[in-house]
Amino acid sequence: MLIASLLLLVPSPAVAVVPSSAVLASQDANLDAKIKAAGNDVAKLLELAKSCAKDTDARKVYRAVIAIDASHEEARKALGHQFYDGKWFESFAELTKYKRDETARMKEKGLARFKDEWVPEAELPFHTMGWVKDESGKWASPHALARAKEEAERKAAGFQFRADDNSWVAPADVQHWTALRWKCGEEWVDLAKANEYHSKLETAWELAGEHFIAITTCDWEAGNAARWYAEKSWPELVRVFGLEPTRKPEFVVLANIEQYNAAAGGAQPILPDAEGYSSLHGAYFADLTFDFSKPPAQFFGCGVSFWDRKDEKLRGWGPYWLRWAAAQSFVDAIDPSYAFIGEVNQAGAIGNTTTTFWAEKRIPRWLRYGAASYVERYMKDPEAAEGASPWALRDFAFGQIQRTGGLRKLDEVFAFALDITKLESSSRLYHEAGLVVAFLLDGAPDDKKLAAAHDAFRTALKSGDAKALKASVTALQKELSSRDAAIRKFAGLQ
Numbered sequence: 001m002l003i004a005s006l007l008l009l010v011p012s013p014a015v016a017v018v019p020s021s022a023v024l025a026s027q028d029a030n031l032d033a034k035i036k037a038a039g040n041d042v043a044k045l046l047e048l049a050k051s052c053a054k055d056t057d058a059r060k061v062y063r064a065v066i067a068i069d070a071s072h073e074e075a076r077k078a079l080g081h082q083f084y085d086g087k088w089f090e091s092f093a094e095l096t097k098y099k100r101d102e103t104a105r106m107k108e109k110g111l112a113r114f115k116d117e118w119v120p121e122a123e124l125p126f127h128t129m130g131w132v133k134d135e136s137g138k139w140a141s142p143h144a145l146a147r148a149k150e151e152a153e154r155k156a157a158g159f160q161f162r163a164d165d166n167s168w169v170a171p172a173d174v175q176h177w178t179a180l181r182w183k184c185g186e187e188w189v190d191l192a193k194a195n196e197y198h199s200k201l202e203t204a205w206e207l208a209g210e211h212f213i214a215i216t217t218c219d220w221e222a223g224n225a226a227r228w229y230a231e232k233s234w235p236e237l238v239r240v241f242g243l244e245p246t247r248k249p250e251f252v253v254l255a256n257i258e259q260y261n262a263a264a265g266g267a268q269p270i271l272p273d274a275e276g277y278s279s280l281h282g283a284y285f286a287d288l289t290f291d292f293s294k295p296p297a298q299f300f301g302c303g304v305s306f307w308d309r310k311d312e313k314l315r316g317w318g319p320y321w322l323r324w325a326a327a328q329s330f331v332d333a334i335d336p337s338y339a340f341i342g343e344v345n346q347a348g349a350i351g352n353t354t355t356t357f358w359a360e361k362r363i364p365r366w367l368r369y370g371a372a373s374y375v376e377r378y379m380k381d382p383e384a385a386e387g388a389s390p391w392a393l394r395d396f397a398f399g400q401i402q403r404t405g406g407l408r409k410l411d412e413v414f415a416f417a418l419d420i421t422k423l424e425s426s427s428r429l430y431h432e433a434g435l436v437v438a439f440l441l442d443g444a445p446d447d448k449k450l451a452a453a454h455d456a457f458r459t460a461l462k463s464g465d466a467k468a469l470k471a472s473v474t475a476l477q478k479e480l481s482s483r484d485a486a487i488r489k490f491a492g493l494q
Contacts, residue, residue, distance in 0.1 A: 031057055035064050042068060049078070128342025130296025143298055144247075164224070166206035166213060195219040199255065201263060201270055208248065210234075212326055216253040218307055222318075226253045226307065229319045230326035232382040233375035237330045239441055240371045241363070242458025245333035251303040251326040252286075257314070260306035271304050274354040276420045280427045282306060282314075282321035283372075285328040287354045290344060297345040303328030303372075320376045320393075327372035334461075335363045362461065362469050364477075366416040366433045373434025374441070394438065397431060398491040404428050407435060407493055410481045435491055436480060443490040444483070453479040 031052075038044040042065055049061035058078070065075035071088070082089045085102070089095040103113060111118040114127045126139040134140045151168065155161075159168040162177060169177050176183070182194035189197070198205040199217050207214045209227040211234045216223040230251065238244055252271060254260045263271040264278035264286070271286035278284035283305035291298040303325030307318025340357040344350055358365065377397040384390040401407060405428060413433055418426045444450055453476045460469040480487070488494050 031060065035061060038064075040068050042072065046074065049075075125338035125342050129338060129345050141298065142296065143294070163208040164220075166208040191220060201252075201254070201259065204252070211244075211248060212329070213248050213250040214253060214322075215250055215302075216307075217255040217259060218253055218309065222255075222307060222309055223253070225319070226322050229323055233323045233326055233379070234330075236375050236379045236441075237327055237371060240367075240374070240437060241331070241334060241461060242455075243334055243462045245330060247333060249302070249326065249329035249333045250300075251322065251329045252305070253318070253322045253325070254304070254306040256308040256310070257306055260304070263304060271302075274357075275418070277418060277426075278304070279420065280418070280423060281324070281430060282317055283325040283328070285325075285332070287357055288350055290350055292348070295345075297341070297348070299341045299344075301332055324372045324376040327375050328368070331363060331368045331371060335361055335368070337361065362466065364414065364416070364473055366414050367437065367473075369416065369430055370433030370435075370437035373430050374437040376434070377431070378434050378438035378442075397434070398493070401428065401431055401435060401491065402493055407432050407488060407491065410436070410477075410484055410487070414477050414481075436487065439483070439487045439490050440480065444486065447483075450479050450483065 034048055035045065038048060045061055045065050045068075049058045049065070052058040052061060062075040062078045065072050066079070069075075073083075076083065076088050079090070082092065082095045084095055084098070087098075089098065106112070106118055107121070110121050112121040112124040113119075114124055119127055123139070129141070131139045131141050132145070134145060154168045158171040160171075160174065160177075161167075162169050165182060167183065169183075173183070173188070176188040181188045181190060183189075184194055184197040184203075197203055198220075201217055204215050204217050205220060205223045207216070207220075207223045207227045209231045212227065212230040214223055214227045214230060216226055218226070252263075254263060260278070260282075263269060264273055264284060265276065270289075272288040273284050273286050274288050283303060285301065286304050287301050289300040289302070291300055305318070305321035305325040307322060308314045309318065337357045337360040339360050340354065343356060361368070378394045381390045381393050384392070389395070404424065407413075408429075413429065413436055416429065416433065418429060420426070440450070440454060453472070457469070457472040457476050460472040463469075485494070
């Protein structure tokens with residue numbers, strides 16, 4: 001009885017009434033008659049289309065409109081057609097194929113698509129980054145141009161540049177400068193208060209050197225020393241790569257490991273790195289650092305280190321780690337990732353990967369990191385006392401490699417497969433790459449064939465010829481591989 005009661009409550013299914021073919025034919029004939037009656041009067045046809053109850057009928061009328069006026073925008077859009085390059089396309093598939101074929105044709109001409117225009121392929125990254133051409137026709141960031149204009153105006157107004165805090169001092173404030181006071185915000189203070197003010201990364205010291213700009217939360221004395229240490233690495237980096245950046249690279253030196261960890265990967269990292277390599281060493285490259293406060297987005301990727309002068313165990317490493325950081329900034333300045341920056345600028349946000357950033361690099365990663373390791377621990381010691389060996393630090397580095405596992409196969413060094421889960425091995429890989437660079441620069445002074453391969457690399461890098469550079473890197477690695485035994489002998493690893 002319960003089931004029967006429930007069945008009584010279920011409504012009978014509705015019976016669909018399907019128009020007969022005769023009815024449908026009559027409706028079509030009626031619509032055709034109305035279309036014919038409208039003739040070439042587009043306004044009447046549009047009115048008829050809008051009165052149609054069925055979408056299929058309306059589309060039929062709109063097709064009649066474009067038969068009269070093939071470029072009628074309202075009818076084309078009502079039919080879902082796409083307008084591009086002065087033509088209407090009836091489907092996305094048709095438009096996509098046209099764009100694909102067009103892109104191929106334009107690529108043969110050296111052109112690439114940017115929004116709705118074609119630009120020289122080599123200039124595409126500058127367009128995507130939002131850069132503009134300056135008065136000389138060179139591409140530049142609008143922010144850099146604005147800063148240059150501001151500096152020129154200040155200079156014309158009698159301001160003086162103060163490298164010791166990378167600032168411009170107004171004529172009326174020179175008295176504060178001569179009194180060794182520092183402008184923090186709107187207030188002039190003594191050094192002790194200035195050190196306190198600049199102890200946070202948001203208000204860090206900036207010290208301009210001849211080639212680098214040191215940004216630091218350490219006290220001014222340490223910042224001044226950091227500037228000096230970085231400058232000593234410059235000629236060695238030029239030896240490696242054969243060219244100099246066109247701007248002063250910035251690098252960061254934080255006051256302690258707590259600031260370092262917070263900057264790299266805290267709850268709100270200020271200087272983030274995508275791969276977590278900050279844990280491998282006392283320095284890293286902040287490859288995800290952008291400023292979106294004012295378009296276009298600005299990339300502030302730079303080398304970051306720390307120098308804890310209060311920690312007896314760590315303080316000695318600070319000068320070496322900051323040279324590593326400065327080197328990373330140097331190499332990125334001569335080998336930028338403009339396409340990656342452009343992608344981020346166009347998206348208005350940073351993803352969680354820098355695959356494009358590293359794939360764009362022309363300099364192999366082993367050589368980039370090897371150069372950083374070289375100026376950290378293998379170059380001639382600029383502080384060596386008279387009569388002392390200027391290579392004592394390098395000897396220490398050789399010994400450390402020997403104690404921690406030796407030099408792996410050179411093909412593995414060149415592959416440079418860092419692994420955050422293998423801290424000791426990856427950290428050692430930094431220094432093994434540095435050893436290879438040390439041999440290249442200092443280990444075989446009479447090896448003309450190796451020197452020629454190095455010169456070819458530097459020439460290709462300076463020329464900007466991607467194909468020649470790739471070939472020169474392969475050739476250089478081949479020459480180094482053939483000297484495996486000599487490299488091990490150079491480091492005392494045999």
